[in-house]
Amino acid sequence: MSKIKLVTLDIDDTLLDDNQIISEANMKAIHQAIDLGVKVVLCSGRTHTGMKEYLDKLGINGNDQYIITNGGSIIESVAGDIIYKKTLSNKTYREIDAFIQKNELHYNVVDVLGNTFTSNNDFIDPYTIIQAFENGKGLFIRTPDQLPENFEITKAIINENKIKLDSIEDSVNQRFGQNYYIVRTGDGFLEIMPKNIDKGSALASLADFLKIDISETMAIGDGENDIPMLKKAGISIAMGNSKMKIKNMVDFVTSNNNESGVAEAFSKYVLN
The missing domain is CATH 3.30.1240.10 (Hypothetical Protein, Haloacid Dehalogenase-like Hydrolase; Chain: A; domain 2)
Incomplete structure (x- = not known):
């Protein structure tokens, strides 16, 4: 059983390569993690609809799988049940x-x-x-x-x-x-x-909802808006295509998004 029970995963320039494709290696690693009972949670500034194509390709569905949308403003099940939201008036x-x-x-x-x-x-x-x-x-x-x-x-x-x-x-x-x-x-x-809404606060809220200790979480990202979840997660992974500022603050720098860096990170920390 993997020590990591929850992975939050950025989409653009992380899960996807420069052609907006999920590599076969990334797909395989994510499927293996899900088979182990790990929650793999796409975490993005995108909306639910903007994630649907990739959720379908990964086979992530149902009320017991989750996504973090709109940069952390909404936490919901893949089936669309909203667990948490914070909005602007x-x-x-x-x-x-x-x-x-x-x-x-x-x-x-x-x-x-x-x-x-x-x-x-x-x-x-x-x-x-x-x-x-x-x-x-x-x-x-x-x-x-x-x-x-x-x-x-x-x-x-x-x-x-x-x-x-x-x-x-x-x-x-x-x-x-x-x-x-x-x-x-x-x-x-x-x-x-x-205020106080970002990918890091959403990761903490979802982990609490699922009764998963924050030390049992992993976050993978490449951009400025990924920094809060990288700081919050038990294990933080920066993509090889990240800026040096982000690479300097994480536990591990994986390969870039065109070299299946997500699969490499899963292999090292989730599937071992």
Whole structure:
């Protein structure tokens, strides 16, 4: 029986190679872990729908398997039963929208059902279009005033090129950082999420729900938004394609996402 009972696993640039494919080696290692009774939990900024293709390919399904979506805002069973969620109110959406309009930025927000919304109507950035397509829930052009007072979002994502995001990141943190969790999830993506919500807090909550000691958990990731779960997990694994900052803080650096680094990590810590 594996000492590791729960693995949280990032998707993009971790589980998937650069062609968005799960390698045969990664697939085999995950299947073997599940056969041993290990909970393998996809943990991503994606929505449930955005994960479904990969869950199906891995054969992870049912009410006794789990996913962490929207960067940690929602913990749910693969069957869709929500165990935990924390959202941002329409009031917060208004505050974010006002900041966006004032600074002439592009962004989108995601609700608890995975629908994508933006109030931008002059130009819809490509990431927003891609995200709406991946979520399979449609893209809605709405201002906060056009939505119900009880409308909730899981996060807001500012989408700009790297140079522009670099120039406004400090001002976003100054405006929202005290009350919300701000994380750069890529060169062109800056996310605003509920305070104290991240992949690490979601890992701890799910482990507690499953009555698994945190020392019996493992996390694998490559990006800035993976840092909280890498810090929280009993064993932390950075992908070979991670930045040096992340490699320097983990227990083990595995091969990169094009070399089945996930399978290597499973072989070393889960399947031994």
